[in-house]
Amino acid sequence: EDQVTQSPEALRLQEGESSSLNCSYTVSGLRGLFWYRQDPGKGPEFLFTLYSAGEEKEKERLKATLTKKESFLHITAPKPEDSATYLCAVRASNDYKLSFGAGTTVTVRA
Amino acid sequence: NAGVMQNPRHLVRRRGQEARLRCSPMKGHSHVYWYRQLPEEGLKFMVYLQKENIIDESGMPKERFSAEFPKEGPSILRIQQVVRGDSAAYFCASSPGTGPYSNQPQHFGDGTRLSIL
Numbered sequence: 453e454d455q456v457t458q459s460p461e462a463l464r465l466q467e468g469e470s471s472s473l474n475c476s477y478t479v480s481g482l483r484g485l486f487w488y489r490q491d492p493g494k495g496p497e498f499l500f501t502l503y504s505a506g507e508e509k510e511k512e513r514l515k516a517t518l519t520k521k522e523s524f525l526h527i528t529a530p531k532p533e534d535s536a537t538y539l540c541a542v543r544a545s546n547d548y549k550l551s552f553g554a555g556t557t558v559t560v561r562a
Numbered sequence: 563n564a565g566v567m568q569n570p571r572h573l574v575r576r577r578g579q580e581a582r583l584r585c586s587p588m589k590g591h592s593h594v595y596w597y598r599q600l601p602e603e604g605l606k607f608m609v610y611l612q613k614e615n616i617i618d619e620s621g622m623p624k625e626r627f628s629a630e631f632p633k634e635g636p637s638i639l640r641i642q643q644v645v646r647g648d649s650a651a652y653f654c655a656s657s658p659g660t661g662p663y664s665n666q667p668q669h670f671g672d673g674t675r676l677s678i679l
Contacts, residue, residue: 495670
């Protein structure tokens with residue numbers, strides 16, 4: 453069974469204080485690793501897809517990287533609007549569904 | 563989350579009643595997925611449908627739950643004889659499908675919050 457573990461569970465940052473979120477995964481053949489952002493009362497909003505080890509994707513203050521066992525989401529110089537729960541999910545090569553981690557809740561204080 | 567439309571946003575039912583949750587996928591998407599998010603837990607896959615076909619229902623409870631995606635109209639997740647443990651947020655996602663789009667991400671709606679009294 454696919455497993456996704458995210459750490460830490462919660463992260464409190466000062467505005468401008470860069471940090472990283474971790475997503476460790478076990479999957480039988482990775483088709484893709486996905487990062488989503490979820491705001492309270494909303495559905496997950498797609499951020500990135502990573503397909504193979506060594507791949508990196510960037511969007512504004514966010515950068516996602518991938519190794520064979522884990523992915524990192526780096527937040528550079530965060531702003532209060534980056535406060536959200538960040539979800540990591542994997543999709544196996546022979547499957548359709550996404551298997552999600554429990555998420556990391558990021559709070560950025562001004 | 564513009565595009566995937568779910569309704570109602572909030573639904574309150576008494577134990578034993580039926581709940582019907584609706585999902586209209588993004589324009590051009592023919593594949594629909596339902597996920598459930600229990601309090602303090604992550605999103606869990608329930609079922610994957612294409613038009614008029616259930617492809618994978620491995621995450622669906624064996625009793626009281628059913629899903630459909632008819633040729634015309636939205637996908638429906640139906641829960642019969644609801645119990646307190648069914649209280650959760652139910653999310654629908656859609657994607658363009660397989661083949662050339664097999665790595666396309668799933669896009670989510672804003673969910674239906676189901677509360678059982």
